[in-house]
Amino acid sequence: MERPLRKDAADRRAALLGAARAVFAEEGIDAPLDRIAERAGVGRATLYRNFPGRTEIALAVLLDDVAELGELFSRPTEPDAFLDFLTDLSGRLVRNTALGGVVRASPSPDILAPLRQAMVRAAMPSLKLSQTEGIVRPDLKASDIRVLAAMLGGGIHNAKPAERNAIARRTLELVLDAVRAPAGGGA
Structure with a gap:
């Protein structure tokens, strides 16, 4: 059974999803994934820990x-x-x-x-x-x-x-x- 995310981890994941939605809408699906991390205010490692690709x-x-x-x-x-x-x-x-x-x-x-x-x-x-x-x-x-x-x-x-x-x-x-x-x- 999967444990629920801690609040800070859940907040980072939500920020990444919101940023991904916005970046993909503005720049297309081929936008650099680094741009998502930047918009979400997290590092690349956090992005890839949550979403490998x-x-x-x-x-x-x-x-x-x-x-x-x-x-x-x-x-x-x-x-x-x-x-x-x-x-x-x-x-x-x-x-x-x-x-x-x-x-x-x-x-x-x-x-x-x-x-x-x-x-x-x-x-x-x-x-x-x-x-x-x-x-x-x-x-x-x-x-x-x-x-x-x-x-x-x-x-x-x-x-x-x-x-x-x-x-x-x-x-x-x-x-x-x-x-x-x-x-x-x-x-």
Whole structure:
């Protein structure tokens, strides 16, 4: 069992994640990792003790984003909650396009297991509610979350910045149509 981080270590890790998010957004995924350490106010050794490489820090930023998404949708009350979840997820994927590319190029598929598990945990409360309310097709299951996330992120992966938003909007429209319960209540 992993011990929780001491407060000072947790604060440094949070500073590194915030700095990584900002540096990657400003300079792109190929920005020097030293710039992240500098912005976080820590040394290089601290950066590499927390995150051995670019893939690990990109994954940590994405996990942090999914955790935030999970908090937002942990106690849904609106019947359209799962549609709202997918809409929010789409926006996050657009903002994190470069990070997603680094993670997709990861040396081992096992490194993505925590991200996939976190995504399912984040999505399930809203999926269950929207299914109960008859808004979302009843045959969707936890394993479909990975498919839906891949659909939302796949089209924008290599898209030029000028077309990324249009592709993301259209992909979201298609995904939302695909998950809605058919009229008349059948699957």
